[in-house]
Amino acid sequence: MKNVPSRLPHWALAAALVLSPQKGFADMNANQKPAAAQTHPYAGMWVTADGHIRHELLPNGRYDEARGSRESAYRGRYEVRGNHIDYWDDTGFTADGDFIDGVLHHAGMILYRRP
Template sequence: MTAVATSYHPYVGMWETADGRIRHELLPNGRYDEARGSRESAYQGRYAVSGNHIEYWDDTGFTADGDFVDDVLHHAGMVLYRRG
């Protein structure tokens, strides 16, 4: 997998749960910033997308993954929707 490196990639941008509590910002440089509730930048790291699958590696060494289905991100038991 290669990191997303262009701002026009369809998954770059903000993704959030329906209640807005969990927010993933997928940055065009292959990095992400996750906020939880009022805690901004709770987790940060890199990500890579292959097709509709995303892999996350946070800066503490934790790994996770998810899948985009019909422009909805399914990640670690959460459902995140594109903001905006």
């Protein structure tokens, strides 16, 4: 982090550390490719058993989520570290999940890989 004066009160420094990354996540675009998301084996389409929720994990570190007939209901950035995934929606919403035995567990949902 740059240009954070050391004379700031501890609460202001903590706020700067927490809030600064959010702007960066929201400002990322589809042309930026985070290294952690480029080569993982989880890129592709993940769907709930009923097909209502569909997460497309793009190889450029972006995702596109559809819900029912609403295409691109949510879009944003994601990173995979091991079997864990973190999401940052373009509006600033965050979420995470885990890949367990080839299944994505995310926000109380279970998503399966679509071939």
